[in-house]
Amino acid sequence: MKTLKIIKIGGNIIDTEAVLSSFLKDFATIEGPKILVHGGGKLATSLAQQLNVDVTMIEGRRITNAETLDIITMVYAGKINKNIVAKLQAHGCNAVGFTGADGNTIRSEIRPVIPIDYGFAGDVVKVETALLELLLNNKNTPVFSAITHDGKGQLLNTNADTIASEVAIAFASTYVTELYYCFEKQGVLRDVTDADSVIETITSMTYQELKNSGVIVAGMLPKLDNCFYALQNKVAKVCIGTPEMLFTTETKHTTLQK
Template sequence: MTNSLNIIPEKLAVVKIGGNIIDDEAQLSSFLNAFAAIDGKKILVHGGGKLATRVAEAMGISQEMVNGRRITDAETLKVVTMVYAGFINKNIVAQLQAAGCNAIGLSGADGNIIQGHKRIATTIDYGFVGDIDAVNAGFVKQLLSHNAALVLSPITHNGNGQLLNTNADTIAQEIAKAMSAYYEVSLLYCFEKKGVLLDPADDSSIIPVIDRLYFEKLKEDLVISAGMIPKLDNAFEALSAGVQHIFIGHAAELPQLILHQSGTSIVHE
């Protein structure tokens, strides 16, 4: 993408790290060292892993999951805020500092970065779960101008004092979309698989490229799992909104993903 003056925009990497990597100290450390080594501007969006469930259960707060999504009642919201925006976020920041990467840990409420609303209940009331309304892209750009990496936890707010637990994949997508107005954005979803797989039991069955038509066929043929479908929906929405490069792959292959040499590439028709 170029503007009317043919000035090539600066590159920005928006990287989403999955909860299974966060739960593994060795894998997380290796991933963060690779993230620290990325040249240029970068944003890391993280989920919560299983720590919030363990903390809640230790406090006697029962947890309910529906289709892999957490029901966030008032007490659970306190726990996920403490764990996601607190320990996990600051642990990541501290490890990045140790790796020589100056980093700032934030939630969506900080600097009004991400504002949303409580999800409207249809058949299931997920509690204080947020859907995103707006990203303060100008403020994010100001922060990035200081050459610090941003680390975003999946906690947002509604502008009226209410915190909200928000899907980290969606946060990565919306941040990437908003920042594509200023940068050439690469959106990288990193998790425990090497890409989107034709056979979930075969890690070598990586699909190198998926366009929208192929995605519809994969869904129709029941090739991809229910958990991958919303991730790909997010990816195609981001692509349509101006994000230039989208890859899904293994956290251990982040250096290759940055160079577009690994994982599954999500492309236009």
């Protein structure tokens, strides 16, 4: 089986234009089939402020009312996604921008309102791989923004980490799938105040220990849960670190293992 890389970039890479440009230039050089998934960064929050739309976060997740959904759709699927696609094209990477609505690639359902009503937030139900595979075989690179749909005409805000893991899982029977979560840190840190204290390998067993001993900070838990969920569902490799981990073996990063 061929290898398919699914690479997710977070807010901190998107927020700084020079960092994003540099990443995209490197990303374009990655050979073989690949899919990029991007979050939203601070742009959506700053547009919401300009438009006097309140931003409410609970447990690190945005409450998505109708106005917020419009803002997210404009910023994620419009401005960020299309600029990424145009830049990748300039580097010879034949990118195609996607939300889950496009080609019905990712269908989700609105999150139950109990215990917390997150508004127009969607949990992934099904990733349709056929169209994406057609594009990958055509040497196109799908670029996903973190928006899905419910199949009934409603767009839904969906966590980008989750989209990346669900896409990786969906392709795990047709490709050897590798999932890379790129952010500003070199990986999961043993000590958040020490950027160098990267935990290079976490297994399901050591994950439990690290959780129990409080070493892993709360914000990392959903990301790591996504990682182990992917591993349990036949994703071959899952790594967390800076984008450099994609291009050199000399950069520390965290590798997750079953």
